[in-house]
Amino acid sequence: MTYFKKAEWVLERLGEDGIVIVDTRYALNDSEAGRRVYAESHIPGAYYLDLSHDLSGPKRPDGQGGRHPLPEPKELAAVLGRIGIGKNTTVVAYDDQGGAMASRLRWLLKWIGHDGQVFLLEGGFAGWQAAGHPVSTETPAPAEGVSFEPEVRNELLVTQAEVKERIGRKGTVLIDSREAPRYRGEVEPLDPAAGHIPGAINRFWNEGKRADGTWKSPEEQAERFAGLSRDDEIIVYCGSGVTATPNVFALEEAGFRNVKLYAGSWSDWSSRPENPVATSEE
Template identity: 60%
Template sequence: MKNIVSLKWLLARMYESDIVIVDCRFQLGKPESGREAYKESHIPGAVYLDLEKDLSSAITEHGGRHPLPDIAELTGTLSRAGIGNASRVIAYDDQGGAMASRLWWLLKYLGHEQVFVLDEGFTAWQKAGFPVSADQKVLIPSPFFATVQHNMLVEVDEVQEKLGKAGVTLIDSREAARYRGEVEPIDRVAGHIPGAINRFWAEGRGADGQWKSAEEQAARFEGLAKDGETIVYCGSGVTACPNVLALQEAGFTNVRLYAGSWSDWISFPENQIAVGDEVALKGE
C-alpha cells in the first residue's frame, strides 16, 4: 500500500466527502509559526493539528521531548477534527514531510490504514498554482475508535534489552554530525545509542523535494535484513517517522518506532552512550 500521494492526486480528490486534509506545519523553536501560517493560507478544507499541542503530550522526566499523546486524548482530538474510521486522511507540512509523517505514524498506530503523506508539501502546492484559502473549515466531529497496534512501538527497556542482539537493526535518523556526537544543538548530551547505524531522515527525499521511489528507498537501507526487526529513533521521535515510512516503502516488514528516542534515552543515567561511526551493520 502506498503511503505518499502526489499534489495532482490530491487536487483531483480534495473535495471528495471522505477526504480529510490535515495541515501539520510546525517549526521547532517557533511553536506558533505553523498555526499562523495555516491561518494565513492553507489547502482549502484543511484542518490544523499542532505537533506539540495535539500530536504530543506534556514533557515529563522520561519519554523524550515529544512524548506520544494519551490515546484517549488523541482519539478525541481526531474526532473533533472530523477524522473518523472511514476517513481518508492526507497530511502535509512544509518541513520535508517530518511533521506529516508523525500524524501518519500515529494514525497507523491507532489502526487507521487510510492515511497518506502529501509529496513535496504546501509551498510546492502553492507554486504549482493549486488553490489555497484562509477560510477555516467548520468542523463536524466524527467518531474515531482506535485499535492500537502495540507492535509498532518500542519502549526504552526493550531497546536496552535488544542492544547488540542478532536480527535487530537500530537506526538513528538524525544528521550525521549529531549521530557521531560532534554537535548537539538540542539535547543535553551528544552521541548515539550503542550499535545504532545512521540513516539521515531527510535523505528519503531527492534534490527536487519529492520522496524517493521504493527502489531508491531500498538502496538507502541496502544490506539490512528486510525481515529482521528494525527499530528507528531520532532526537524526539518525530523525524524518525519519515524513516519508518521510507522503510515500509522499501519493503521492510517489521519496523518499530522508539518514540522517546535520544532525548528519552539520555534521561536514564545508566544508559550507555556511543560516539563516532559504528563499523558493523547490525541485523545482517
C-alpha cells in the first residue's frame, strides 16, 4: 500500500465526507511563517496545524525532551477533534518541507491510536500550485461532534535512558537521519554539541526521495537500508524528532517491523553534557 497520493487524487475528493486535509507548512527559522503562508493560500478546506503549537509540547528550560517534545496526548486529541479527525478519519497531510512536517503528523496519529488511512500529498503545496489546482484563503470552521479518544502506543518510542542501554547491543541499530555534516560533527547550527550517538549509522531522510522529489518505492527504500536485518530493532532519530519520521515510514515500507522513534533525538541527547558523542564515520 502506498502512503502518498498525487494532487489529482486529492482534487477529486475535495469536500468529501470522511476526509480531512491538513496543512503543516513550517519554517524552523521562523515559527510563524507557516501560519502566514497558510493564510495567504492553501488547499480549499484544509486546516492548519503548527509544529510548535499543535504538533509539539512545550519545551523544558533544561532542554530535556528536545526542541520539539511530543505533545500531551489529550491535548493533541482535542486538537484533532476540532479539525474533524476521529479514530477512523482519512487524513491527507502536506507541507512544503519535503514531507517532513506532514510525516510528523502522520507519526503522531499512529502514536495516539488513529486507525484510519493517512496519506502525504506527493509534491506538497508547491506541486499543487504548479498543477494549477484551486487554492483558498478561507479558514474552515471548527468541526462539530467529532471527538478523539487517545490510545497511546508508547511501544513506538524509546527514551534517552533506553537509547543509552542499547548502545553497542547486538540486534539494535541506531539510525541518524540528519545530513552527513551534522552527523559527522562538522557543523551544528541548533544543538549544544556536534556529532552523533556512538554506534549510529547515517541515512539522511531526504534520500528517501528521487531527484524529482517523488518518494522512492519500497524496493528502493530497502536498498537504502541494505545490510540491516529485518529481525533487528531499529531506532531512528534526527535533530528534534521531526525529520526522523520519514525514515521511520521508509523503513516500514521496506519491510522492517521493529522500528522505533527516539522522539527527543539529538537535541535531547546533547542537552546532557555527560552523554557520549561520536564524530567519526559509521
